[in-house]
Amino acid sequence: xxxxxxxxxxxxxxxxxxxxxxxxxxxxxxxxxxxxxxxxxxxxxxxxxxxxxxxxxxxxxxxxxxxxxxxxxxxxxxxxxxxxxxxxxxxxxxxxxxxxxxxxxxxxxxxxxxxxxxxxxxxxxxxxxxxxxxxxxxxxxxxxxxxxxxxxxxxxxxxxxxxxxxxxxxxxxxxxxxxxxxxxxxxxxxxxxxxxxxxxxxxxxxxxxxxxxxxxxxxxxxxxxxxxxxxxxxxxxxxxxxxxxxxxxxxxxxxxxxxxxxxxxxxxxxxxxxxxxxxxxxxxxxxxxxxxxxxxxxxxxxxxxxxxxxxxxx
Ligand code: VAH
Numbered sequence: 091x092x093x094x095x096x097x098x099x100x101x102x103x104x105x106x107x108x109x110x111x112x113x114x115x116x117x118x119x120x121x122x123x124x125x126x127x128x129x130x131x132x133x134x135x136x137x138x139x140x141x142x143x144x145x146x147x148x149x150x151x152x153x154x155x156x157x158x159x160x161x162x163x164x165x166x167x168x169x170x171x172x173x174x175x176x177x178x179x180x181x182x183x184x185x186x187x188x189x190x191x192x193x194x195x196x197x198x199x200x201x202x203x204x205x206x207x208x209x210x211x212x213x214x215x216x217x218x219x220x221x222x223x224x225x226x227x228x229x230x231x232x233x234x235x236x237x238x239x240x241x242x243x244x245x246x247x248x249x250x251x252x253x254x255x256x257x258x259x260x261x262x263x264x265x266x267x268x269x270x271x272x273x274x275x276x277x278x279x280x281x282x283x284x285x286x287x288x289x290x291x292x293x294x295x296x297x298x299x300x301x302x303x304x305x306x307x308x309x310x311x312x313x314x315x316x317x318x319x320x321x322x323x324x325x326x327x328x329x330x331x332x333x334x335x336x337x338x339x340x341x342x343x344x345x346x347x348x349x350x351x352x353x354x355x356x357x358x359x360x361x362x363x364x365x366x367x368x369x370x371x372x373x374x375x376x377x378x379x380x381x382x383x384x385x386x387x388x389x390x391x392x393x394x395x396x397x398x399x400x401x402x403x404x
Contacts (some may be wrong), residue, residue, distance in 0.1 A: 091117050093155045096099055096162030097130055097189070098122040099254075100274075101304065101391035103263035105159060106130045114358050122162070129262060140183040156169045157312075159199040160187045162395065166205055166360050168267030168343040169228035172275050179279045180231035184238060185348055191248035198250040202236050202324035204297055206254060209363045218326050218372040225363050229333060234321040243322040251311050252324035253304075256331075256368060259388055260301025261395045269364075273337055277392045280341050281400045285349040291386075292335040295366045299329040300383035300391065309377055313331050314377035321372060328368035329381035330388070340389040 092109055096102040109118045110133055120130045121138035129229035136149050140162050162183055166325035184200060191198045207216055208223035224230050227388035232254075242248040243262065257270025265271040299307075303347050307327050312321070332340075338350045373379035383391070 091153045091155050092121060092157045092159065092217065093119045093121060093149065093153065094228065095121050095138065095158065095160045095183070097135075098124055098127040098263075099161055100260060100263045100265040100268070101258060102161045103127055103129050104301050104305050105161065105308060106133075107262070109159070109386045112309065117284055119149070119155070121149065127263065140186060141179060142334070143186045143189070145188065146186050150195060155195060157197045157199075158187055158195050158330045159308075160184065161201060163201070163231075165268040166203075166228040167269050167271075167357050169231070170226060170356065170360070173227040176227045177231055180232060184235050188238060188242045188248060188250065191242060191250060192246045192347055196249060197312060198248065199236065199308060200239060200250060200252050202252050202254045203229070203366060204254055204256050204364050205281075206233040206236060206324070207256050207306065207363075207365050211365060213365045213367075213369050216326065217369050218321065226360055229363070239324070240322045247315060250322070251319055253265060253307055253311060253327050253373075254324045254368075256297035256299045256328055257394065258301055258304050261392055261399070262301070267358045270298065270305060272334060273298060273332075275317040276334070276337060277340065277396050278321055278400070280345045281393070281396055284345070284347060285351075288334045288350055288352050289336055289355045289357050290352070290361050291354050291358055293333050294354075295331050295333040295336075296356065296361055296364060297328045297331050297366070297368045298388075299327070299381065300371045300388040303329050303383050305379045306382070307373070309378065311373075318377050320376050325373040325376075325379075326368050326370040326378055327373050328370045329383060330385050331367040332385050336385065337389065340385055341393070344393055
């Protein structure tokens with residue numbers, strides 16, 4: 091049985107749907123702090139505070155959990171507004187899950203992020219192994235988390251696997267508290283309002299990925315033979331890089347009257363500390379990573395699906 095922690099989040103919702111497709115609805119227990127999101131309410135669900143080790147261990151025993159996808163975290167923007175809470179949640183929840191890996195859970199997935207890179211990291215085609223001095227609480231917690239994952243693998247043989255996600259763009263569930271969230275908001279605003287006030291600069295280029303590619307990478311990494319997984323901190327993965335003006339221009343092909351203004355806020359400094367593009371050749375070499383969606387395909391798919399959802403609600 092598989093347990094998804096943080097199943098109501100932007101990635102958690104889509105990963106839960108995919109895992110239920112793969113393993114059967116009843117074999118994937120979704121969990122989060124809140125009541126189930128509508129899209130995942132049709133299968134087994136537990137309200138879980140992953141900071142509470144006893145209740146986590148109870149669920150693992152009750153359902154005989156053998157795999158955990160631990161996606162609960164406070165993201166970059168929200169983390170700067172609540173540093174202590176972000177550190178406590180992001181770190182202690184991971185340690186609770188890694189401890190479960192020492193006692194019977196066979197495989198663990200935990201997401202890292204390009205946020206582990208900092209202002210003095212080479213920012214173009216950022217390598218798998220490089221200088222990493224993150225200056226956000228979120229990035230610090232993800233870098234520390236990568237070190238803990240490698241420690242538990244080397245010291246206790248825990249089979250924990252991880253990906254450094256770029257910004258993730260999807261339409262099935264809203265992002266929460268991130269710096270790359272503008273790239274989801276912009277689609278809703280193009281369809282509903284015809285104008286968007288962007289909280290990053292026009293030229294703030296960041297590594298990005300369509301959600302289906304992120305879900306595919308996660309499943310492929312988790313299904314790879316253990317001896318092919320040579321990176322036990324976290325793999326660089328990427329698909330594309332774009333700036334607000336690039337995605338705005340791609341949307342304008344379908345919405346020629348769409349207007350954008352730029353009013354950078356504190357999230358611009360976070361974006362400035364992150365790479366422009368990522369070298370993910372290690373993932374491509376080790377377990378055959380290959381993205382499917384480029385910018386035009388991402389924009390077309392997002393608009394097609396959101397129009398179907400929003401136009402009926404307009
Ligand atoms: C964030 N979406 O903005 C997340 C992600 C690389 C960005 O970590 O914080």
